[in-house]
Amino acid sequence: MLETRSLTVRFGGQAAVDGVTCAFHRGTLTAIVGPNGAGKTTYFNLISGQLRATAGDVFLSGARITTLPASRRARRGLGRAFQLTNLFPDLSVLENVRLAVQAQAGIGLDFLGLAARHTALHDRAMAVLERVNLASRAAVPAAALSHGDQRKLEVAILLAMQPRIFMFDEPTAGMSVDEVPVILDLIEAIRQDRDRTILLVEHKMDVVRRLADRVIVLHQGRLAADGAPEDVVASAVVQEAYLGVRAGDV
Amino acid sequence: MRALLHRHVLSGDRPGHPAVTALLILLLLALLVVPFAVPGTKSMAAASRIAILAVLAGSYDIALGYTGIVSLAHAMFFAIGAYAVAIPLAGGWVGWGAIGLGMAAGAVLAAAIAAAITLLSLRVQTIFFSMITLAVASFAQVLATQLRGLTGGEDGLSFSLPAALSPSFHLLPGRVLGVRVDGRLLTYYLILLAALLLFLLMLRIVNSPFGRVLLAIRENAFRAEALGFRVIVYRTLASALAAAIAALAGGLMAVLLRYNGPDATLSFSVMVDILLMVVIGGMGTLYGPALGAAVIxxxxxxxxxxxxxxxxxxxxxxxxxxxxxxxxxxxxxxxxFVGFVYFLPAGIVGSLRRRRG
Incomplete structure (x- = not known):
């Protein structure tokens, strides 16, 4: 189980995330919604360790991980996919995924072995690429992929890490309509595994309705609503805080 | 046979272009036959320097090309190794033990200093990191010239080598292929062998799982951390390894010159040479810096x-x-140099590989 208690971060007096207390239970998919600037990505950064909290705590399976670096949180099972594509651009698609498999296998400080001889890592990476339909592009540098394929690679890296907690930050942003189902099917497939916990930042309400067991709303860094998707989407708070703004956005 | 050589000796690292393969074979053959093909002090001195500087430039490439660490203190590590060998020998302990111990001590000291610099500059940006290394290197230069009792100051340290490595030592009577098999020849092949082994060791390191993590850090340190690799640990280890190998190269240089001083290993012109070799040969290719060393x-x-x-x-x-x-x-x-950088912006090896696609 993942839990945040009064989690807060301030940038020069301004609280970007303000006292968020929330628990995410095993086997659930929680969608995190809220207008732009509500602190969703910042909340993610605090959980996965890219940012340090000013106050409050993060617990993973009962252990306090508030001050651990991102790498140690990753090794404890926190897997994070990024909103802005965040790959190893000059390395091949395969190598991007293979590195994630290697990290998961805990092989890093082997100075004198041959990376090429770890065929099990290679095979696992290829298997993950098959799942996201990128196997045919394995040898291409990540930078040469289309935007949609880069998003898929981002998800493939996350899958390869085999985390207990999956954190998706707008996984379908900027994808073409026919590419979106591939990603959503993958998230559905992960959800079938009841050992996994999924956190999903998502703007698209149809996606939220289809996938989420629970929806929380962040507004100006605060937890504004929490409940079943149909209740939260219908609530006045969301209508005002989220959908109202969103209507103006579109 | 070819596959075995490629896999076990070159650690699976492909030269990546027939021209690179040809240049590397040519370089290796030339270094092997120089004492017999072009007898003379000058050609052997040039060939030894190529072998040693190929290792030095390669070690810099591990930090710069593979990990993205821009250090300007690499000549300092080279000098540490050279002084570590020169000081006991010049102090009167003329023996193999002095060379071996000097090499080991130099490598350990260089690795420790490199690790300390990297750890202490944990959170600074690349450019400030370079400035810090520059400051440390300047300090080392001042130290080397001021600690006259230990380093010989500006004049440096001259010393004799164990008898088997001195020119007056003859392993075989007469000549072989018109060349005397003396201590000078033994020194040459000893240095060549050591340099070759160090280079193959580096090839192994960059093609290990550890080496792959270094590439990941160069490409995107933020993402490497998010995957679970503790970036600061890998950066520190890469710096320390590069420094240790540079120090070993420095020890070889001291043996070659039977001398060490600030101008031989420590000055900024040495640092500039290292940079040029890596840039001319091609960053992040390891073979490139070896070719760059030959060019320079x-x-x-x-x-x-x-x-x-x-x-x-x-x-x-x-x-x-x-x-x-x-x-x-x-x-x-x-x-x-301007021509090289202009026409081969990714260096000899990088540009050739890119041309091939």
Whole structure:
């Protein structure tokens, strides 16, 4: 189980995330919604360790991980996919995924072995690429992929890490309509595994309705609503805080 | 056979272009036969320097090209290794033990200092990290010239080598293929062997799982951390490894010169040479810096005589002999570098590989 208690971060007096207390239970998919600037990505950064909290705590399976670096949180099972594509651009698609498999296998400080001889890592990476339909592009540098394929690679890296907690930050942003189902099917497939916990930042309400067991709303860094998707989407708070703004956005 | 060589000796690292393969084979063969093909002190000195500087440039490439660490203190680690060998030998302990212990001590000391610099500059940006290394390197230069009792100051330290490595030692009577098998020849092949082994060790390191993590850090340190690799640990280890290998190269240089001083290993011109070798050869390719070392050393040794020959051939034609006057060799060296960087921006190996796709 993942839990945040009064989690807060301030940038020069301004609280970007303000006292968020929330628990995410095993086997659930929680969608995190809220207008732009509500602190969703910042909340993610605090959980996965890219940012340090000013106050409050993060617990993973009962252990306090508030001050651990991102790498140690990753090794404890926190897997994070990024909103802005965040790959190893000059390395091949395969190598991007293979590195994630290697990290998961805990092989890093082997100075004198041959990376090429770890065929099990290679095979696992290829298997993950098959799942996201990128196997045919394995040898291409990540930078040469289309935007949609880069998003898929981002998800493939996350899958390869085999985390207990999956954190998706707008996984379908900027994808073409026919590419979106591939990603959503993958998230559905992960959800079938009841050992996994999924956190999903998502703007698209149809996606939220289809996938989420629970929806929380962040507004100006605060937890504004929490409940079943149909209740939260219908609530006045969301209508005002989220959908109202969103209507103006579109 | 070829596959075995490729896999076990070269650690699976492909030269990546037939021309690179050809240049590497040519370089290795030339280094192997130089004492017999071109007898003489100068050619052997140039060849030894190529072998040693290939290791030095390669070690810098592990930090710069593979990990993205821009350090300007690499010559300092080279010098630490050279002083560590020179100090006991110059102090009167003329023996193999002094060389071995000096090498080991230099490598450990260099690794420790490199690790300390990296850890202490944990959170600074690349450019400030470079500035810190520059400051440390300047400090080391001051230290080396001031601690006269230990380092010999500006004059440096001259010393004798164990008998088997001195020119008066003859392993075999008479000559083999017209060359005396003396201590000088033994020194040459010893240095060549050591340099070759160190280079193959580096190839192994960059193609290990550890080496792959270094590439990931160079590409995107933020993402590497998010995957679960503790970036600061890998950066520190890469710096320490690069420094240790540079120190070993420094030890070899001291053995070659039977001397060490600030100008031989520590000065900024040495640092500039290292940078040029890596850039000319191709960053992040390891083979490239070895070829870069050959280009630089050959230019330093043979550009002047070549210009002399050219100027002599052009006598009588206006302007040209003056243009190719051997005193202007630095100008031509500079133009050569500018040409390399302009026409081969990714270095010899990088550009050839890219051309192949």
């Amino acid at each position: 050393v050959l230019a330093e040794y043979y550009l002047q005589p070549a210009l002399q020959g050219l100027a002599d051939a052009l006598v009588g034609i206006p302007v040209l002999p003056a243009l190719f006057n051997p005193d202007r060799w630095l100008l031509w060296l500079g133009l050569l």
